[in-house]
Amino acid sequence: MTEYIIDLALLTVLIIGITAINGVLTNGIGEKVFGGKGGSDIYNRDLNVKTGWKQVGGKKKK
Template structure:
């Protein structure tokens, strides 16, 4: 029974890991090849909203 649980755990980790990696690679390829002019639309808007905000936290060196 222990071997079964071990094998099942290995297969589960591989399936979840491979699925996650394929998702990230596919998303990156989609943005790169099919993003067009509006590829950075949301990140640009986020940067515009955050412009002028005071930085909080962290250490000052």
Template structure:
């Protein structure tokens, strides 16, 4: 019975781990291959939107 439980847990961990890593790996490959020149388009747009905003919160040094 111990062998069955061990095999079951091992397969479960491998399936869950491989499934979780597949999404991260696929996203990384997709960003490098298909992003082209628009890789930082969203970041640049956000920075243009926030230009001139006051800093709020935190401690003054």
């Protein structure tokens, strides 16, 4: 019975690990192929919109 539990645990770890690695690799390939050259274009536009905004929240510096 313990061999069955060990086999089941190993199979579970392998399935979850292979799935996670597959997701990361597919995401990386997709970003390289379909990401284009303007990958940070949205980030730069967001920074341009936020220029001049007041900082809110947090603790005041003394």
